[in-house]
Amino acid sequence: MELAKYKVIHWYMDKLSLEFLNIGVVAFSDTAFKFELIGDDLIKKMSSASFINKKILTYTVNYINSLLSRVSSEKELEQALSKEYFDNFRFGQTQLFRAFDGLDTELNELFYRYVYYKFGAKRDKPQSVNKEHIKEAVRELADRDFRNSIKVKKRDGFDFSLIIKDKEYPSILGSIENKEDISRAFSRQLEIPNFSGIYGITTPELRITNKTAMFKDALLKVGYDPIQFANENQIYDSLEKLLGVA
Numbered sequence: 558m559e560l561a562k563y564k565v566i567h568w569y570m571d572k573l574s575l576e577f578l579n580i581g582v583v584a585f586s587d588t589a590f591k592f593e594l595i596g597d598d599l600i601k602k603m604s605s606a607s608f609i610n611k612k613i614l615t616y617t618v619n620y621i622n623s624l625l626s627r628v629s630s631e632k633e634l635e636q637a638l639s640k641e642y643f644d645n646f647r648f649g650q651t652q653l654f655r656a657f658d659g660l661d662t663e664l665n666e667l668f669y670r671y672v673y674y675k676f677g678a679k680r681d682k683p684q685s686v687n688k689e690h691i692k693e694a695v696r697e698l699a700d701r702d703f704r705n706s707i708k709v710k711k712r713d714g715f716d717f718s719l720i721i722k723d724k725e726y727p728s729i730l731g732s733i734e735n736k737e738d739i740s741r742a743f744s745r746q747l748e749i750p751n752f753s754g755i756y757g758i759t760t761p762e763l764r765i766t767n768k769t770a771m772f773k774d775a776l777l778k779v780g781y782d783p784i785q786f787a788n789e790n791q792i793y794d795s796l797e798k799l800l801g802v803a
């Protein structure tokens with residue numbers, strides 16, 4: 558299970574417009590670099606729309622394919638992109654994720670999620686990610702980067718705590734595997750004016766330290782939003798978002 562990154566490739570039908578189609582995904586780690594772009598079948602399906610110029614789309618895909626075929630690392634990708642004018646395509650922001658099933662499999666899943674699902678047959682997401690692996694990876698993140706300010710522990714459920722001056726404050730969520738605890742905590746957060754806690758973790762003073770503020774920002778960047786928990790599946794969906802595997 559390695560830490561990897563990915564970018565989604567956007568194609569703009571009109572370079573003056575903000576509308577775009579996702580046409581590919583590039584994924585990379587410290588040891589590998591992979592990409593997948595739309596092929597002739599998807600180009601044909603996309604071009605069935607009157608506002609899609611098939612010739613320009615095909616040229617753009619071939620151009621990007623040539624560009625990426627000469628790249629073998631994140632550094633080389635950034636160097637290559639720094640020389641581009643980006644008239645009608647862009648590479649999205651770099652996103653972190655855990656490659657639980659290997660980079661090739663994860664790239665295929667990312668391509669389906671961002672590109673193919675609109676045009677191909679619907680499918681269920683493979684259930685290869687073990688929920689215990691997800692929780693272990695969250696613990697690893699807290700222990701590695703935030704060990705002096707965030708504690709993740711396993712009691713009857715799966716809890717966060719906030720540490721300030723060696724004093725531990727339990728999460729108002731209680732167990733995040735307990736639907737009743739989550740519902741109660743969500744209602745309580747709505748009642749607190751200008752709530753400044755970190756996703757259900759709060760102190761009597763309703764404040765957070767600089768370190769936990771950094772943790773909060775890190776969660777925001779990956780779209781982690783446990784406030785919306787409602788049931789067990791949504792709990793794990795949110796944890797998967799934190800790890801970039803959803």
